Amino acid sequence: MKVLVCVKRVVDFNVKVRVKSDQTGVDLANVKMSMNPFDEIAVEEAVRLKEAATATEVVAVSCGVAQCQETLRTALAIGADRAILVETDVELQPLAVAKLLAAVVEREKPELVILGKQAIDDDSNQTGQMLAALRSMPQATFASRMKIADGWAEVTREVDGGLETVCVKLPAVVTTDLRLNEPRYVTLPNIMKAKKKPLETLAPATLGVDVTPRLKTVKVNDPPQRKAGIRVPDVATLVAKLRDEAKVIS
């Protein structure tokens, strides 16, 4: 079974982003970039499938600027076999990424595609679902457990109020939630090995995909700030304040 795993290069989750003063976006100059944490979980899951001999090959894909090669090298260091970069400087929105991935899926014909449920930059939570739609594949989103057997994937999903289990027929798309696994640390020998693994670069035009953005960002602002309130000395004062000042308890 071939597994395709999709990774996005995003601002590192530890970075506190700043909105640019001209309101055109957030300041990304000299900011540390990393693999989207949910995608790291996706790569880990794909590599574990290979280690369990369920998968035969793990192919990592990324779409975006040339520096996404670094993100793909990380995926290769975790254990992916080869990588594909669909390179473009155009701002890519979820629908465009889904179309590019759909074209890669058509070429590679994987039986399973694993992606993070959302990227921590635009927080869209769309790409996996859109890819599944474009290829008419079933989807198991927000996965916290996954089992492959007899041409189906049984996936436990994190949903409002609890958990839900579905079976999807392969080829299928799975998007990862936080608790699917804990990604390993990449070791130096594996980083060295990853440098020698194949990385192919494609252009959106080669894949016949129009990546023109559909949504226009009018502006980006700071969120309304909450001000710190007061410190209360004890529980009795707290209860009195909640009752008489805030009037949120009776």
Add this chain to the structure above:
Amino acid sequence: MKALVLAEHDNATLKGVTRNVVTAAVQATGSVDILVAGSGCAKVAEQAKAIAGVGKVLVADAPHLADALAENLAPQIAALAPDYTHVFAPASSIGKNALPRAAAQLDCAQVSDAIAVVAPDTFARPIYAGNAIATVQSADKIKFVTVRPTSFEAAGDGGNATVESVTAVADAGISRFIGREVAKSDRPELQGAKVVVSGGRAMGSAENFHLLEKLATKLNAALGASRAAVDAGYAPNDWQVGQTGKIVAPQLYIAIGISGAIQHLAGMKDAKVIVAINKDGDAPIFQVADYGLVADLFQAVPELIDALG
């Protein structure tokens, strides 16, 4: 302009979040129909038709629509969407799962997690875990939008919409629903609760969360937890409040033993009143709290339970 709103339900009861989405849809278009897709869901349609501002309730009733499998629900939405300028769904696990699939089927983009309607084609939405707010404009012929329910008022009753049956799409046959583990509780639902009591890693164990249950009972509150507490196994996954968990906006949010990571603040900073109880006076949670109490939670919480009578 006319909007279709996807109703959230369990085939028996219409979920409250649907009402918040109706408000957003009315703001954007002025004219709203509701889609109830399910199995044996006539009662849901009855509840939906009473919502003020709704024109028609469309009912797609078929066994394979019972469990909101995206492979069947998305084609159902896509089949009806061309009659509308907008399609709205709550940013719930069902809406987030099905709506992008429907949008892509019709070659449309989606605006996720809208928190304000700026113009019929323009919406505000949080990015970077709520550290920035983007205003985005859609040029697509149909605007697909998921809505953050806590950002809009719930539409009340007072309407009398007509109920209409629509043809259910065929079963795609590529997915099966196996089962659901939903925690049964007498407490209010986390996302709709007026009061939320949340515990963090400082709770120290799953047993200690029982202390919060007593407090929650006094306040008729829902229980929440920080990601750290969930990861440590002190609280179930679906209690998690934060960027990757539930977004809540109650009247009163009591954060107990929670330091206040950005990730957590993204899920609760729209609460009307925030109370923080933490031993560490420098914890970031105090920067957003209206009332902060620097104290040992194991002393303060029992005192609080007593003080509430």
